[in-house]
Amino acid sequence: MKKTAVSEYGFINAKLRARISSMLTDEFKTALIGADGIEAAVQVLSSYGYSKASEKWNTTGDIQSLEFELFKNHIANYSMVMKNTDGSLNGLINVLSIKPEIENIKSVLRLWYGSKLRHSPINYRSAYIIRERIRENIDWNELINAVSYEDIISVFSSTIYSEIFNNEAVIDTGDSLFNVEILLDKLYYRMVIEESYKLKKNDNDTLNEIISTEIDLQNVSWIIRYRHFYKMDTSKLSSILIPGGHGLNIELMDNISKEEGAGFAPMEILKKSYPELSSLNISNKHNFSAQARLFEQLLDETRKRKFTTILTGYPFTIGVVLAYFFISERELRFISSVINGKNYKFSSDTIKEMIR
Amino acid sequence: MSLFTSRMKLLSAVVLESRIDAVTSELLRIGLLDFVEISKLFNTDDFSLKSGDSSLYSEISALRKKLEIIYNNAGIDTPFREELNIGDMTEYKPDYSSEIISKLNYELASIRDKQKNLHQEYLKLNEISNYFTTSGSAKDSKFLIVSKGHPTRGNFSDILKNLASIPHFGTDIPETNNFFIVSLRRDQSLLNNILDKFQWIELDEQHYGEEETNHLIDKINKKNSMLRQEIESAGKQIAEHIILKKDELDSLWKNLRLHELYSSIQNNFSHTVNTSLFSGWLPADKVLRAEEAIRNASGGECIIEWSEAENFSRENVPVEIRQPKVFSPFRMLVENYAVPEYGSIDPTPFVAVAYMIMFGLMFGDAGQGLVIMLIGILGGRIIKKAGSGVKNLFKLFIFCGGSSVAAGILFGSYFGNELFPAVWFNYHSVVSGNAEAGSSIVDVYDILKITIYFGIAVIGTGLVINWINLYRKKDYFNLFLDKSGLLGGWFYGCGVYTAFYFVGTGYKVLPDAGLLTIFFGIPVIILFFKAPLHFILHERDHKQFGIFSLVDFFMEWIVEILEIFSGYLANTLSFMRVAGLGIAHVSLMTAFDTIAAMTNGAASVIILISGNILVIALEGLSAGIQALRLNYYEFFSRYFTGKGIAYNPVSLRNRKQEG
Secondary structure, eight states: OOOOOOHHHHHHHHHHHHHHHHHHHHHHHHHHHHHHSSSHHHHHHTTOOOOOHHHHHHOOOOOOHHHHHHHHHHHHHHHHHHTTTOHHHHHHHHHHHHHHHHHHHHHHHHHHHHHHSSSOOOOGGGEEEEEOSSSSOOOOOHHHHSSSHHHHHHTTSSSTHHHHHHHHHHHHHHOSSSSHHHHHHHHHHHHHHHHHHTTHHHHHHHHHHHHHHHHHHHHHHHIIIIIIIOOOHHHHHHHSOOOOOOOOOOHHHHHHHHHHHGGGOHHHHHHHHHHHGOOOOOOOTTTTOOOHHHHHHHHHHHHHHHHHHHHHHOOTTTTHHHHHHHHHHHHHHHHHHHHHHTTTTOOOOHHHHHHH | SSOOOOEEEEEEEEEEEHHHHHHHHHHHHTTOEEOOOHHHHSOTTTTTEOOOOOOHHHHHHHHHHHHHHHHHHOOOOOOOOGGOOOOOOOOOOOHHHHHHHHHHHHHHHHHHHHHHHHHHHHHHHHHHHHHHHHHTTTTTTEEEEEEEESSSSSSSHHHHHHHTTTTTEEOTTTSSSEEEEEGGGGHHHHHHHHHHHTEEEEEGGGGHHHHHHHHHHHHHHHHHHHHHHHHHHHHHHHHHHHHHHHHHHHHHHHHHHHHHHHHHHHHHHHEEEEEEEEEEEEEGGGHHHHHHHHHHTTTOOOOEEEEEEGGSOGSSSSOOOOOOOOGGHHHHHHHHHOOTTTTTOOHHHHHHHHHHHHHHHHSHHHHHHHHHHHHHHHHHOTTOOOOHHHHHHHHHHHHHHHHHHHHHHHHTTTTTBOSSSOSSSHHHHTTTTTTOOOOOSHHHHHHHHHHHHHHHHHHHHHHHHHHHHHHTOOOOHHHHTTTSSSSHHHHHHHHHHHHHHHTTTSSSOOOOOHHIIIIIIHHHHHHHHHHHIIIIIIIITTTOOOOOHHHHHHHHHHHHHHHHHHHHHHHHTTTTTHHHHHHHHHHHHHHHHHHHHSSOOOOHHHHHHHHHHHHHHHHHHHHHHHHHHIIIIHHHHHHOOOOEEEOOOOOOTTTTTOO
């Protein structure tokens, strides 16, 4: 029997909405940012239901252990949602869980890269890598103990990542893990978009709307990093952009490169896809960094607004599930940033500025 | 015990600046004044008054909170409020206080740092240990390398120091000059470099004996557990370090708290060159005590004025409720909703009666009620450190349990069985369709009828309370014309009469037209004039009359009529849930009895016990929530404005001011 939207989303969305209502509340954010020092911040965490994470701090005094506990909790959210869904929705969550898996892979690769190519031993830091299965069958012990790049290829050989790692050029010895990280992100977005076709039309539209903004956000962030700070060639830049966003795609980047003389202004193009941003006055095309950062902030705001609209609208859609993962990820980043800020004895105002 | 909120008076006083400290101490000692800034009460534009400086208060408050974080770290409580004594207050030394807290924080941070380093050492060794466990031995693990040998240059401990940046474990081999070093294959090149530096002589693999391997594993396990103990002990050290200084901290906390309260009082003072002015609310029966205290502290050099609460908007007068302690769980329920408006009837006793009757009707079983009572009594005794909320919750359990016991005796239900004959009627028999002969209640409709009568009584009581409140407030407009006023009451009374008349005739005949005209026709016409009258009395000064005003009047009239009819009907029928929950309770018990009867021996007993546990947990919770809901929505909506603000005096015992 074909499932209705109510039977598909009734239970899980009610559960997630209940959780969302207590996540990242203004009261919690104010209390955490306003906490006087790391000990006070941990006590705030404890009183707002993050008792496992605060317990980690109390028993180890190690901020990375606390963050690791939060990351484990974030991953557990995916498993919880998967357990309570089936069909195409379950398939999508399965694909979405690639995101934290990629984060874990990136963490291992950074440690490996630092150890092998920069001669900075992994030391105790391997303890902050998730070793349980997230989605793919990856032997994390093998990965963290890889002696050569061949070992890494072997670990990923029967996973969706094999194609990426089979091409040795992805680990750019002279530079960084730049190539591999980009390919992993591209793989994730490609798989999400492919999976979205299996969803009902409404859900497909919602997912595409959200994912496109996320892709744009990611692309803008790369443009800032590689074009502005590392002066990357436009054609190379266009090749790293993730396809599928609303406004910045490879074709447009090619066109932009032809008009390089007129000033490099991808933000002008992005504005066409986000009419709400068109009121921005970006007259100085050469003040690229400032305009890009502004756009990054505004896109993020746009994404937040989209989720707010989802949460106040029709309740039986995939939007609530997406909003949940979005908030869960944001929560993780927010707590990590504030706790680290507190650990470095930054003032509340500085932390506020940092997390803006 | 008072039916109404306590009568309040506003004190306004002027004292000489030179007496301000003595007066502040005295005000803190008596702890009666809920301060109000002078500028909020009177127009002070014509005077050049300086407000109190709040920076000192903020500074002390921040220090106290810092100190409380330290207390929390050790899992200990701050001193009891009862231990605060104004006579113990010593000079506030900000540098001294900050220094104690900073020094302690620094010491704690050092312990934390040590704890973190130990933990990271543990993580390193644990990785090695884990690979050992999964592979059975170091030799068999593809991630581990074991070196056995000895240095010919330098000594072994220097090698270990050099290996600090990688996970490793090193130990001597008893009765030999050799050593073991276990490390990770991924760090092999670093290890080799270090071993080369010390001209390490590696022994052949065949030199590995089982005994030596066991020795190695034993040593790793011992080191691992030692590190775990050290980490744990570092955690305990934090608490112990704090507890060791508890006396010093207690004395600092008390002094900070006293100064915090002291400065919070002085924050409310306004100043001229030579005088200080302050104002605050207090219960009318405490007036003499407050006046005497201020006069004594100021050496008689003061001016005190008293103002009646009636001269102020009720919403600005703080509310003190005095009820016997026994009502505390019900007061919690009321305050959880809102604070009653000043001068109105305190709903607590009414809520207590209504809540218990509702709970009893929904959960009428003497045996299960006794269990709930026991949970309440034991819970309160076991969790002695619980806050007032939890304590009140346990007290509520005792009340609810008591109510169930009483209802169970009336309905002859003892763990779902009729151990003794019902005093009123047998609920189980009625629900199962076997009502006893001669019983006044024969079927579920009769039970529904009881709850409807009860609902009418509750709503009626709510209406009467509202009329008394409005009369005391001199709000005659709403007293006569509001939907919960006399006109609303008339509608409700007539509606109830009409409904019962109609049901009494077998749903065939309504009262005659003349009566219906008096019941509903005339009040509906009167209601038509409500909106225009309200406009003339309250709105015409700031709102213009126009054609749309007429439309507004008409719409308001229609909406109000609909609201009155549908609202009262829904509110009354809502009480049928009381019967619904009662019937569900009986049905569940009957179901478990039937299942138990299908088995025998231990299985039967287990089913009955688990059935009773389930019913107590599930139905008890449902009945508690539904009783609360009926009070909040059906009862409170008739009279409770919830516009009050709680009386919150600055006192040594008041926890509410500890932000």
